[in-house]
Amino acid sequence: MARTPEAPPAAPADWTRTRERSNRGTLRLMAWIAVHAGRPVARLLLWPITAYFLLFPGAAGRHSRRYLGRALGRPPSIRDGWRHVFTFAATVLDRVYFLRDMRGCFDVRITGGEHLSAVLAQGRGAILVGGHVGSFEALSAQGRQLARENVAMAMYPDNARLINETLEAIAPGFSMRIIALGQRSAMLSIRDWLDAGGVVGLLADRRLPGAEDRTDTLWIPFLGREAPFSLGPWRLAQLLRRPVVFMAGLYNGGRRYELRLEPLADFSEAPADAAGRERALHDAARAYAARLESICRTSPYNWFNFHDFWHEEEAGGPGLRADDRSAGLGAGAPGTDGPAGADQVR
Template identity: 35%
Template sequence: MSRDWRSHEERSTPLMLQVIVWLATRLRRSLVRPLLYPIVAYFFLTSPISRAASAGYLRRVFSRQPQWRDHWRHFFAFASCTLDRIFMLTERFHDLDIEVHRSVEVQALVARQPGCLLFVAHFGLAETLRVMGTTQRGLPLSILLDREHGRMLTQLLEQLNPTLAQNVIDASKRGPQLVLALKEALQSGRMIGIMADRALLTDRAVTVDFLGAPARVPVGPWQLAGVLQVPVILGFGCYLGGNRYSVHLELFSESIHLPRERREAAIAEWAQRYARRLEHYARLAPYNWFNFYDYWLAEQNAESDRADDAAAHQ
C-alpha cells in the first residue's frame, strides 16, 4: 500500500504556506502576487513527489502527456489559491472577482431548510463557498475536521479566523458523540462542510472509477449522510486565473438512503455518483486538482512494489 498522503503533503506544503501567510498578512494582494513566481519555481524544482503526482493527474484529465507549462499552471494555481485562502480567512476578499452559480434547487432548499451537508473536495478554493454562500448570504457554516490529522488547517484557522475555528466540529469524535454534535449544528440551521474526496490509509474506503482508473474515497461522509437524513449539496470553488473564481453549488440529493440489506452497495453507488461530478469539474477547471499524492490505486500499488523491491535488495 502506498504511503499515506500526509507523509507527502506535510513535508512540502507547510513551508510554502508559512511563507505565503507571512507575506499575505503584511502586504496587499497586488504586491504579493508577483512574489508567487519565485516561490512556485522553488517548490516546483524541489518537490519531485508532487511533480510526479501532478503528471499522473494531468495525463488522465487531458488524455495526453502533459507539458512543462501544464505542470507550472497546476503548481501556480495551487499557490494562487493558497494565497487567496489567506485573504478569504481574514475577510479581505474585495479584490477578488467571484461569480456564484447556484441551481434553482439549491436556492429553494436553502430557503426552506438551511441545515444541510456541503460536500467539498481538495479542489480549487473551498473558502469561496463560505464567503459567497454563507457569510454574505447569512448562512452559517460549520466545518467537520479531524483536528489531529488536519493540524495545519486547524492552526491556520486559529491564527487567521478564530471565530471560524470555534465552529470546527472535531471529526476525531466517534459514534453517538459525533452524530449528536452534527445534529445540533444542523438543527440550528448551519451548513456542515465535509471533505469527501480524500481517504486516509486507516479510513474505511470504497473504490470508484475516477478519470478512467480506480481510486479510493472515504465512506464516512456517506455513512454520516445516511444517518443524518438531510440534503447534500456539492460545492466547488473553481479558480479561473488572475483574481477570478467561479463558485458552483448544486443539489446532490435531498437525502442519502442506505438500505440495510444492501448498505455497502448503496454507499458505492453514491460515491461513484459523487466521483462523476468531481470528474466533471476536474475537466471544467483542470488545474484546480490539489491532491498532490498517488491518488489512484494503480499508482499506489506501483509505488508499493517499488518500495518492496528496494527493501528486498537491501
C-alpha cells in the same frame, strides 16, 4: 458492490504522513506581505515559489504529472506542471484575503446558490460535500453569507489542528467552527448543528489510511482508472436523513473565482430494505466521483491532491504501470514533500 482490488498495493505512502515544506513562520510572512504590500506585489512571489517546486518536485511532482496526464488525456508538458503548481500557490495566497474578509479584491461568481437556499429553507440544515478543488476559503466566505454564518467543517483531529494553526498564522482572530470526526460525540454534534438549520461541510476525495477497517470503500472509475472513494460521508448523510449539496470553488485566473453548488443526493427518505440503502450510498458516491471527474476534465489545474490518489505506489518506491511510464509520468526527483504545504493548509 464495495470491494478491494485483487492485488492491493502494499502500504502505499499515505498523504497523512507527508511532511510539508511550509510552516507557520512562512505563512505569517506571506500574510504580512499580502496585506501590507498588496496582492499585485505579493503575486510576484508566486513565480519563484512555483519555479522552486518544479525544480525540486519530490513525490508531489510525480503525482501531479500522473494526474494531469489522465485529466488532459495526453502527456503533460512543463507548462501544464507550471499551471498546476501556480494555480495552487495563487489560491494559497488568496486565502489570506478571503479569511480577512477582503473579498473586494475578487470577481466571484456563484452558480447554483438557489439550490442551497432551497434546502436551507426547509429548516433542516444541509451537508455540503466537496474536495481539494480550487479555493475552499472562497467557497467558505460566500457560504457563510448564504447560510447566515451557520457553517461548520467536519474533519479529523489532525487536520483540524493544522487548519487552526494555519488560521492563527494568516488570519489572527478568525475562527472556524470545526467538528472533530472520529469521536463518539461527532455524529450528535453534527446532528445538533443541522437541526439548528446549519450547514456542515465535508471533503470527500480522501480516505484515511486503513479506513477500509472502519468504513466501506467503493472503487469507482475515475479519469480512466479505478480509484477508492469512501462511503463514510454518504453513510453519515443517510443516518442523519439529510440532503447533500456538491460544492466547488474554482480559481479561473487573475481575480476570478467561480463557486458551484449542485444538488447531489437526498437521504431524507431512506429505503426500507438494506439492499436499497446500500444502493443509495453507492449511487451518491458515484455521482460525487462523476462531478469531481467533470471538474478535473474542464478545470484540470484546480484539483490539488498531490499524493498517490489511485494507490499505485508500493512502500519504498514508485510502482508505476506501463501506461504511466510511457506517458512520461514517472519522471521526477524522489521525495515526499508536497508543494507549498499542499495538505497542511487544505
